[in-house]
Amino acid sequence: MRELLVRSISGILYVSLVVLSALYSREVFIFLFCLFAFICLLELMPMIRLKQWLILPLLPIAYYFIVWQGVPTYGIYALLAATLLVNIYLIRDLILVDRIALFNTKKHVIALLYLIGSSLFLALIPDIVETPDGISSFKPQLLIGIFAIIWTNDSFAYVSGRLFGKHKLMKRISPKKTIEGFVGGLVMAIVMGIALHFYLDSINLNDYSLTEWAIIAFVVAFFGTIGDLIQSKIKRQAAVKDSGSIMPGHGGIFDRMDSIIFAAPFAYLTFLIINHVS
Numbered sequence: 001m002r003e004l005l006v007r008s009i010s011g012i013l014y015v016s017l018v019v020l021s022a023l024y025s026r027e028v029f030i031f032l033f034c035l036f037a038f039i040c041l042l043e044l045m046p047m048i049r050l051k052q053w054l055i056l057p058l059l060p061i062a063y064y065f066i067v068w069q070g071v072p073t074y075g076i077y078a079l080l081a082a083t084l085l086v087n088i089y090l091i092r093d094l095i096l097v098d099r100i101a102l103f104n105t106k107k108h109v110i111a112l113l114y115l116i117g118s119s120l121f122l123a124l125i126p127d128i129v130e131t132p133d134g135i136s137s138f139k140p141q142l143l144i145g146i147f148a149i150i151w152t153n154d155s156f157a158y159v160s161g162r163l164f165g166k167h168k169l170m171k172r173i174s175p176k177k178t179i180e181g182f183v184g185g186l187v188m189a190i191v192m193g194i195a196l197h198f199y200l201d202s203i204n205l206n207d208y209s210l211t212e213w214a215i216i217a218f219v220v221a222f223f224g225t226i227g228d229l230i231q232s233k234i235k236r237q238a239a240v241k242d243s244g245s246i247m248p249g250h251g252g253i254f255d256r257m258d259s260i261i262f263a264a265p266f267a268y269l270t271f272l273i274i275n276h277v278s
Contacts, residue, residue: 014256018147022126022140027068029140030123034063037119039246040254040261044115047238050107059116067123070136076124083117083265090114090230094173099237100230115261122146122264128271129207141205145196145213146220146267150260153189153221154228160184174232177225186221193217212274219270220263227262231255 021032038059044050065071066079086109093100126143127136161181169177197213200206208216231254235243244252254261 015147015151019144022143026126026138029126029143030063030067033119033123034060034067036253036257037063037116037123037261039244039252040119040257041111041115043243043252043254044111044234047234047240047243048107048110049238050111052108052111055108055111055116058112062116062120063123066120067127070127079117080121080265080269083113083121084269086110086113087118087262087265091226094170094226094230094233100233118261118264119257121268122261125264125268125271128268128275130275139205139207141200142207142271145193145200146216146264147260148196149189149192149217149220150224150263152192153185153224154259155185156188157181157185157225160188170229173229173236177229182225185225186218189221190214190217208274212278215274216267216270220260220267223263223266224259228259230262231258 017032021029038056041056041059045053045055066076090100090110122143125146126139128142129137129139157177158181160183161176161178164180164184165178167179168175169179169182193213193216194210196217197206197208197210231243235241242251243254243258246252
């Protein structure tokens with residue numbers, strides 16, 4: 001009971017920080033997410049035995065020039081392509097091989113693109129909607145919506161797995177995850193996406209249709225689950241239970257953000273495609 005209480009309090013504090021920072025101002029939001037990403041990087045580096053500490057200052061520098069100041073569109077597209085390529089490579093390793101090859105040979109690539117690159121696109125999502133004259137408009141509701149979808153997916157995957165789980169999803173990597181839990185979380189994440197559409201419509205803050213929100217929810221939940229599995233595989237390869245201990249009852253910040261960080265570039269690409277088609 002005490003462990004559940006501690007876990008609930010730290011979870012509520014984390015959620016409150018995310019929501020309030022996004023609603024307060026773009027500057028506070030960027031600072032907080034840069035801090036979160038920096039802690040995630042500190043937690044990841046020992047797990048992959050990366051000792052190139054010069055990578056650490058690259059994270060705040062990247063946040064300043066790419067998120068805060070903004071870079072030309074072609075620069076964003078190049079970074080997105082590189083980040084997606086590394087993440088797809090990690091998906092391949094998750095499915096086809098026993099060990100993550102980049103873990104042994106390209107540790108700096110994991111740090112630079114799997115973590116720093118992906119986290120940058122999470123921070124860029126609120127700026128993805130442009131005004132008619134081509135100026136980015138800060139939309140905190142998009143980021144909060146993405147988090148709501150991830151939280152819904154995680155919560156209902158757990159509940160569905162406990163109630164109906166019989167078939168293991170990837171037993172060697174995450175023994176507790178089941179196919180039934182995965183499907184239950186995915187379905188309820190799409191329901192959350194649809195609910196977000198109607199809620200944002202009601203307060204005149206909606207930029208996307210019901211179908212588009214359902215697609216966004218599917219992408220975020222699907223790749224979020226894969227991101228969680230990849231982090232589980234990294235932890236197994238590193239022989240650690242949690243990425244850290246900064247969040248009582250949860251582990252490290254990276255344990256809480258692994259899903260949404262990995263899903264972020266796929267979500268960003270989905271937003272880009274929808275914006276272009278629309």
